[in-house]
Amino acid sequence: xxxxxxxxxxxxxxxxxxxxxxxxxxxxxxxxxxxxxxxxxxxxxxxxxxxxxxxxxxxxxxxxxxxxxxxxxxxxxxxxxxxxxxxxxxxxxxxxxxxxxxxxxxxxxxxxxxxxxxxxxxxxxxxxxxxxxxxxxxxxxxxxxxxxxxxxxxxxxxxxxxxxxxxxxxxxxxxxxxxxxxxxxxxxxxxxxxx
Amino acid sequence: xxxxxxxxxxxxxxxxxxxxxxxxxxxxxxxxxxxxxxxxxxxxxxxxxxxxxxxxxxxxxxxxxxxxxxxxxxxxxxxxxxxxxxxxxxxxxxxxxxxxxxxxxxxxxxxxxxxxxxxxxxxxxxxxxxxxxxxxxxxxxxxxxxxxxxxxxxxxxxxxxxxxxxxxxxxxxxxxxxxxxxxxxxxxxxxxxxx
Numbered sequence: 001x002x003x004x005x006x007x008x009x010x011x012x013x014x015x016x017x018x019x020x021x022x023x024x025x026x027x028x029x030x031x032x033x034x035x036x037x038x039x040x041x042x043x044x045x046x047x048x049x050x051x052x053x054x055x056x057x058x059x060x061x062x063x064x065x066x067x068x069x070x071x072x073x074x075x076x077x078x079x080x081x082x083x084x085x086x087x088x089x090x091x092x093x094x095x096x097x098x099x100x101x102x103x104x105x106x107x108x109x110x111x112x113x114x115x116x117x118x119x120x121x122x123x124x125x126x127x128x129x130x131x132x133x134x135x136x137x138x139x140x141x142x143x144x145x146x147x148x149x150x151x152x153x154x155x156x157x158x159x160x161x162x163x164x165x166x167x168x169x170x171x172x173x174x175x176x177x178x179x180x181x182x183x184x185x186x187x188x189x190x191x192x193x194x195x
Numbered sequence: 196x197x198x199x200x201x202x203x204x205x206x207x208x209x210x211x212x213x214x215x216x217x218x219x220x221x222x223x224x225x226x227x228x229x230x231x232x233x234x235x236x237x238x239x240x241x242x243x244x245x246x247x248x249x250x251x252x253x254x255x256x257x258x259x260x261x262x263x264x265x266x267x268x269x270x271x272x273x274x275x276x277x278x279x280x281x282x283x284x285x286x287x288x289x290x291x292x293x294x295x296x297x298x299x300x301x302x303x304x305x306x307x308x309x310x311x312x313x314x315x316x317x318x319x320x321x322x323x324x325x326x327x328x329x330x331x332x333x334x335x336x337x338x339x340x341x342x343x344x345x346x347x348x349x350x351x352x353x354x355x356x357x358x359x360x361x362x363x364x365x366x367x368x369x370x371x372x373x374x375x376x377x378x379x380x381x382x383x384x385x386x387x388x389x390x
Contacts, residue, residue, distance in 0.1 A: 001257055007242040010235045014220050025209050027281050029239055030246045030255065037243040040205045041236035044224055047202040048232040051225045060225065062196055086222050 004030060056127075058103035058120050060085040068092070068101055075099045077133040081124065081152065083107050083140060091138070099136075102127065107144035108151055116151060125155060134162040141168050141186075199225060251322075253298035253315050255280040263287075263296055270294045272328040276319065276347065278302050278335060286333070294331075297322065302339035303346055311346060320350060329357040336363050336381075 004026060011022035029037055053059070054066035061067065068074060068088070078099030082088055088101050104119040128135070135156055139145035153163045169187035170179045179187070199221060206217035224232055248254070249261035256262065263269060263283070273294030277283055283296050299314040323330070330351055334340035348358045364382035365374045374382070 001246070001255065001262070003238070003242040003245040003257060004255065006238045010238050015223050016216065016219065021211065023284070024211065024281070026242065027255075027284075028210050030243050032243065034243055037239060041240045043198070043201045043205050044232060044239070045236045047198040047221065048225050048227065048229055050198040051196070060196065060199065060222075062198060067196070086219070089218070089222075 053103075057101045058085075058105055058123070059088050059101055073098075077131055078136065079124070079127065079132055079134070080136040080138050081149075082138050083145065083148075087138065099134075104139070104148065107139055107148040109144045109147075119148070121152060121155070124152070125159075128156065128159055128161055132161055134164060136164050136166060138166045248298075252296045253280075253300055253318070254283050254296055268293075272326050273331065274319070274322065274327055274329075275331040275333050276344075277333050278340065278343075282333065294329075299334070299343065302334055302343040304339045314343070316347060316350070319347070320354075323351065323354055323356055327356055329359060331359050331361060333361045 007026040007029060008019075008022045011017055011025045012019055014022075017025070029040070032040075050062050051060050052062075052064075054061040054064075054069055056065055056069040059066040059068060063070070075098050079102050080091065080097060080099055081102045081104060082091070083104055083106065085103055088103060091097050091101075102120070102124045104121065104124075106114055106119040108114060108116055108119065124135075135152075137149040137152060139148050149165055153165075156163050167190055168183065169190055170176060170183060176184070202221040202224060203214075203217045206212055206220045207214055209217075212220070224235070227235075245257050246255050247257075247259075249256040249259075249264055251260055251264040254261040254263060258265070270293050274297050275286065275292060275294055276297045276299060277286070278299055278301065280298055283298060286292050286296075297315070297319045299316065299319075301309055301314040303309060303311055303314065319330075330347075332344040332347060334343050344360055348360075351358050362385055363378065364385055365371060365378060371379070
């Protein structure tokens, strides 16, 4: 079953897909109608070929400039800095944010040999010469994300642009007792007046 | 992001893959090297094209007759009846069973309109005219699986072939207190002498 095993191996290479799941997916594919499999294979190939990086913000885009950057109704005075394009998608789904984005394409991680020049920090600084008034640092609340946010904030500080960090705290819909100590400490540290 | 969304939709159609996971997988694919994606798409298409059903037992196979049926070292006097090809794979992994298989391609389920003639029961009976001495019914321990096993055992009984059912009981590596009542009852009912 050489061809089947090859497909299992392909699925198993995807993030979060273990051998058992890969097996299940491969078995499913080979019992799908041939035309459906052909379409799936084509969609996969097409998506990879058509999707590129926005030349302005680094977000994924099927055009030279992404949908957010080319939307003139967006507030060009705010830039939200994220690690990767999936974060843009996550924030867009909230329908809460109307500014622009900047995708770093990674975070500073000396252990992995990723320095400031390996992610899109310089292109961000170039963008700040225009009408930008605020930069929201929305990197992940982990060691690399915090370090990257700190590094960028030091670079921007002298430019007279306001730099903010997304709030950390207890997630909505969970119970306080299940929050970890660091999250709870951040939630208390970041407390706000309610009236 | 039409092409990306199409790929997300394809992944979301796979069993056990929700929208969030589909998104993650699609985003991963479009950041993979182009050649890798091309290979993945080709492997998917090839696997579907090359894999067919064994003309003897109904197992998945890349040849006319599957690896198990064409292996002369297997014990042709025992046939293990399973619901689908994934079950064959699961049993093969134990390296415990050296007989042949018969894949039904489903189980009897009146609610879903699946009757005895919709699954490969007749081809099984045809196979019993040879040297077969035992038929192991290894359908799932659910309502459809039990009903299918009962139906087949009644058909085979007059043929003078021994019919057995796989043991049901407490799975190895779990704790007794977490087993459900039906499983525990089956485990007690199916108890065996140890000396």
